[in-house]
Amino acid sequence: MSTGSQRGPHDRLRPADYGYDENRFGAPYDPSGGFDPAAGRSFSQHFSDARYGGMHPGHDDEADWPTSPGIPVIPEATRPPSVRLTAVISFFFGxxxxxxxxxxxxRAREAGAPSGRYWGAFLLGWxxxxxxxxxxxxxxxxxxxxxxxxxAPEASAATSAPASSSATPTPTPTPTPTPVAFPDGATQCSESVAVNSSTSCQFALNVETAFRASTAADGVVEVTATSPVTNRTYSMSCVVxxxxxxxxxxxxxAVVYLR
Known part of the structure; x- marks a missing residue:
């Protein structure tokens, strides 16, 4: 035997049908968002209004917060690049x-910033x-x-040292003495022999040869010489x-002059 009202197979069951007291605990959470025909709203809305209080439709909670001056936030993609970084790169890489x-x-032009300063930084770094x-x-x-x-000085000193050590002193030339002049009127037979008018040069040359062979240094030297003209030998006294x-x-x- 059935109790209570009869329900059709498509009727929706409410929590009260299972013994849930809505007056005490409020409307239960309905994840399906079922619509309540009696209240004109879904069960979830009804439960939220019963527990937290109803809110005026279209109410903006953020409007109740105090306002402050806005700080502009520039996205990272729109920020101009660093001028200092351009100068550093140009300094190291020329x-x-x-x-x-x-x-x-x-990138600076895309962000609306001037672009000429980057070329200035490049020139400065370069x-x-x-x-x-x-x-x-x-x-x-x-x-x-x-x-x-x-x-260079070490090499020049090394090359000049052997030259100076191997150089030989240049001998001083001895002045040639001026030969003594023969007497006036004498006939010169050679550079060292002269005769008077009574003597032939052939005989005078033989006298010179005999005198040089005696190696006398001073005094009177007696020598003999042959005359090619007379074929006779004569004795001559030479005063040194x-x-x-x-x-x-x-x-x-006969007179013979020797020098």
Whole structure:
């Protein structure tokens, strides 16, 4: 025997049908969001209004919070690139920093920022790069010149030392004494022999040969000589005078001058 009202197979069951007291506990949560024909809203809305109180439709909770000046937030994609980074790249890589500078200028134009300052940073970094490079090259070249300059005097000293040690002193030339003049009127037979008018040069040359063979230094020296003209031998007395002409006399008034 059935109790209560009869329900059809499609009738929706309520929590009260299972003994749930809605007046005490409120409307239960309905995940399906079922619609309550009596209340004109879903069970979940009815439960929320019963537990937390109803809210005016269209009410904005954020409007109740105090307002403050807004801080503009620039997205990372729209921020202009760093000018300092462009200068640093150009300093280390020189002319190769033009590519990063061009890309930074393009991104700055897209973000609405001026792009000329990136090219200025590129030129500044490149000039600093050239300055440092020239200083380094100058120091290296100065060091190489100093080493070559120190080696050159050592090499010249090494090559000049043997030349100075092997050089021989040049002898001082001895002045040639002026020959003593023969007496006036004498006939010169050679550089060292002269005769008077009574003596032949052939006989005078034989007298000179005999006198040189005696090796007399001073005094009177007796020599004999043959005359090719008369084929006779004559005795001649030679007076040796230092620094003057030696005079030999004898024979047939023969006079021979030797120097």
């Amino acid at each position: 002319p190769f920093g033009a590519a990063p500078a061009s890309g930074a200028a393009h 000039l600093a790069h050239l300055l440092v490079l020239s200083i380094v090259l100058g120091v290296i070249i100065a060091g190489l010149r100093g080493q070559s300059g120190a080696a 005078a230092t620094g003057a002409v030696t005079t030999c006399t004898g024979g047939n008034n």
